[in-house]
Amino acid sequence: MSRYILRAELAPLLVAHFLLLLSPTQLFTSAPALPALLLTAFFFHRIIRAIVRTFKYFFGVRFEVKGLENFKVEGPAIIVSNHQSVLDMMGLMEVLPDNCVQVGKKELMYMGSVGLIMYLGGVIFINRKSTSSAKMVMSDVAKTMVAENVKVWVYPEGTRNCTGDLLPFKKGAFHLAVQAQVPVIPVVYSSFTAFYNPKTKLFTSGKVKVEVLPPIETKGLTSDDVTDLTDRCFSTMRETLFRLSGRPSVTCALAGQKAQPALCSLLPGR
Numbered sequence: 648m649s650r651y652i653l654r655a656e657l658a659p660l661l662v663a664h665f666l667l668l669l670s671p672t673q674l675f676t677s678a679p680a681l682p683a684l685l686l687t688a689f690f691f692h693r694i695i696r697a698i699v700r701t702f703k704y705f706f707g708v709r710f711e712v713k714g715l716e717n718f719k720v721e722g723p724a725i726i727v728s729n730h731q732s733v734l735d736m737m738g739l740m741e742v743l744p745d746n747c748v749q750v751g752k753k754e755l756m757y758m759g760s761v762g763l764i765m766y767l768g769g770v771i772f773i774n775r776k777s778t779s780s781a782k783m784v785m786s787d788v789a790k791t792m793v794a795e796n797v798k799v800w801v802y803p804e805g806t807r808n809c810t811g812d813l814l815p816f817k818k819g820a821f822h823l824a825v826q827a828q829v830p831v832i833p834v835v836y837s838s839f840t841a842f843y844n845p846k847t848k849l850f851t852s853g854k855v856k857v858e859v860l861p862p863i864e865t866k867g868l869t870s871d872d873v874t875d876l877t878d879r880c881f882s883t884m885r886e887t888l889f890r891l892s893g894r895p896s897v898t899c900a901l902a903g904q905k906a907q908p909a910l911c912s913l914l915p916g917r
């Protein structure tokens with residue numbers, strides 16, 4: 648089992664933390680608690696996923712998912728998706744494949760219990776302010792994800808963006824895919840703008856369309872191909888985002904070239 652996933656063996660401590668009933672000593676000495684703790688550790692990901700998936704009923708958000716079969720690639724992969732708000736965590740759990748960890752900014756680790764859940768869940772924390780340190784973490788991940796058969800979920804925009812469009816993609820996810828020679832699987836969530844106001848953080852009920860797109864192979868690609876790969880993925884995801892959000896399609900005349908937003912912002916429909 649993966650080194651990342653194995654962080655979940657600490658999950659029983661989290662249960663105690665929440666329940667505030669048992670001290671760590673009691674936790675480990677209490678014989679009746681042991682099976683429950685082992686079960687929690689073993690099923691940690693499933694438990695968290697199941698809990699977060701219930702949130703949609705309280706928030707009135709519904710998800711319509713297509714293309715889940717595209718996750719059925721043999722072995723590891725990089726999953727890239729658009730990131731609009733913290734509500735994405737519900738969308739993440741709707742489709743999250745097994746043995747998949749996410750890349751997150753390191754500040755999230757210090758969010759108390761939620762940070763602890765993320766740590767235990769195997770989130771790979773990076774320092775966005777230091778490209779060199781983020782690159783070092785990512786190249787370590789490139790080695791271990793193959794050895795341990797783990798999929799890695801990255802938000803290539805690098806920050807939340809609820810404008811109905813995509814921000815320029817950072818290249819880390821694509822370097823990672825090329826270094827590990829694993830496919831990139833794009834996942835697109837339709838725009839929340841119809842039901843969510845990121846400034847006031849107020850939202851009404853709404854439906855989110857999710858599409859898992861076919862894997863993009865990286866076998867044989869080198870670091871020289873990363874910019875092209877990033878642009879290709881950006882164009883495909885942007886077209887899908889617009890289609891799912893019912894926005895006029897961008898047949899980006901520049902898509903075959905460098906289709907990053909600096910250029911696409913010049914197009915009609917923005």
Ligand SMILES: CCCCCCCCCCCCCCC(=O)SCCNC(=O)CCNC(=O)[C@H](O)C(C)(C)COP(=O)(O)OP(=O)(O)OC[C@H]1O[C@@H](n2cnc3c(N)ncnc32)[C@H](O)[C@@H]1OP(=O)(O)O
Nearest residue numbers: 692695749751752765768778781785805817818819820822
């Ligand atoms: C069921 C289980 C429950 C578990 C618990 C629940 C889990 C929920 C967790 C949810 C987590 C959600 C987290 C959301 C976030 O935090 S999003 C923010 C953090 N994520 C990211 O930032 C990822 C995207 N960013 C990147 O990939 C960046 O590229 C980064 C690596 C951070 C570097 O940033 P920056 O310098 O700003 O970007 P550039 O892409 O422009 O890169 C600069 C140049 O460096 C080159 N580069 C980049 N990466 C590499 C690399 N790995 N190797 C070699 N070179 C690299 C890049 O090419 C640029 O150079 P050129 O311009 O091409 O010359």
Ligand SMILES: CCCCCCCC/C=C\CCCCCCCC(=O)OC[C@@H](O)COP(=O)(O)O
Nearest residue numbers: 665695698699732733736752761764805806807
């Ligand atoms: C007994 C257990 C009870 C469990 C309850 C479940 C709790 C939920 C668990 C895990 C999911 C929480 C994840 C919250 C992560 C927030 C992600 C997020 O949106 O971060 C912002 C970051 O991307 C970008 O930051 P900026 O836009 O640059 O600023």
